[in-house]
Amino acid sequence: MPKSLDELLVRVNQSEIATIKATLSKIIEVIHNPDSSVMDLKNLIEIDHPLAANVLRLANSALYGMRRGISSVMEAIILIGYDAVVELTLNQKFFQLFQNSGQELLHGYTRRTLWEHSIGVALCSKLIYRREFRKNGGDMYTAGLIHDIGIIIEDQFLHSDFFSILTDMKKNGSGLHQAEIGVLGYCHEDIGERLAASWNFPRELCQVIGKAERLEVGDESASLMAGTLYVANCACNRREVGFSELSFVDQPLYEDCLNRLQIKERALDFIMDEVEEQIAQMKKDGWF
Numbered sequence: 001m002p003k004s005l006d007e008l009l010v011r012v013n014q015s016e017i018a019t020i021k022a023t024l025s026k027i028i029e030v031i032h033n034p035d036s037s038v039m040d041l042k043n044l045i046e047i048d049h050p051l052a053a054n055v056l057r058l059a060n061s062a063l064y065g066m067r068r069g070i071s072s073v074m075e076a077i078i079l080i081g082y083d084a085v086v087e088l089t090l091n092q093k094f095f096q097l098f099q100n101s102g103q104e105l106l107h108g109y110t111r112r113t114l115w116e117h118s119i120g121v122a123l124c125s126k127l128i129y130r131r132e133f134r135k136n137g138g139d140m141y142t143a144g145l146i147h148d149i150g151i152i153i154e155d156q157f158l159h160s161d162f163f164s165i166l167t168d169m170k171k172n173g174s175g176l177h178q179a180e181i182g183v184l185g186y187c188h189e190d191i192g193e194r195l196a197a198s199w200n201f202p203r204e205l206c207q208v209i210g211k212a213e214r215l216e217v218g219d220e221s222a223s224l225m226a227g228t229l230y231v232a233n234c235a236c237n238r239r240e241v242g243f244s245e246l247s248f249v250d251q252p253l254y255e256d257c258l259n260r261l262q263i264k265e266r267a268l269d270f271i272m273d274e275v276e277e278q279i280a281q282m283k284k285d286g287w288f
């Protein structure tokens with residue numbers, strides 16, 4: 001059983017998880033490359049038959065109410081919209097890491113509750129970017145979705161240690177981060193940042209994964225992405241969306257981030273209402 005972070009990463013990259021790496025990396029490259037086109041997305045989806053089938057299933061669902069059947073990926077992208085198809089693609093590939101969810105361990109953790117939390121943070125991050133900063137939000141959706149990838153790695157590859165981490169978290173009332181440091185000497189943010197870098201994700205995305213849950217009051221060097229992700233994570237923890245890795249929200253830090261980003265609590269409440277509505281719909285559609 002690997003204990004060092006380097007040993008852990010080697011094991012992960014030699015496992016079946018590495019088969020997801022290629023598609024995820026290509027999807028993220030399409031999202032972050034300003035020269036990417038709809039054709040690039042179409043070509044990427046068409047070579048992944050389960051993914052293509054899911055895109056077509058959504059396009060032909062009652063949600064879109066088309067009188068004629070949609071039979072091509074390009075037609076589906078046009079109907080559903082480029083951004084929505086990108087999100088669906090990311091969700092389906094990343095969801096593969098969360099299958100075989102098993103029983104609840106401790107502290108409300110299952111892979112299903114972690115998946116729900118990841119989706120909630122992704123949606124909240126995207127909506128903050130779009131409504132507060134008038135930015136597209138694709139980068140933020142990606143960051144929110146994969147920001148806790150280190151937790152699923154701990155669950156799958158360091159399971160006994162992860163159980164000890166959750167036990168310490170419950171016993172001492174600490175956050176996940178503190179419990180991880182006590183047991184492993186590193187935390188899920190470290191795992192996520194290093195894994196994302198080894199998968200050739202964009203540098204800023206790697207840095208956000210590693211830093212967004214470890215900001216400090218008055219940290220003016222924190223990027224807009226890191227601050228947004230931190231706020232979204234806290235907002236989802238406050239609403240109890242899925243698994244909570246925080247024993248409590250650091251209120252001074254949370255308020256400091258809100259002030260630096262110039263986000264009003266009321267605006268964030270409206271965003272979280274929409275997040276919960278979208279997650280409820282996803283549950284009806286079978287994502288959880």
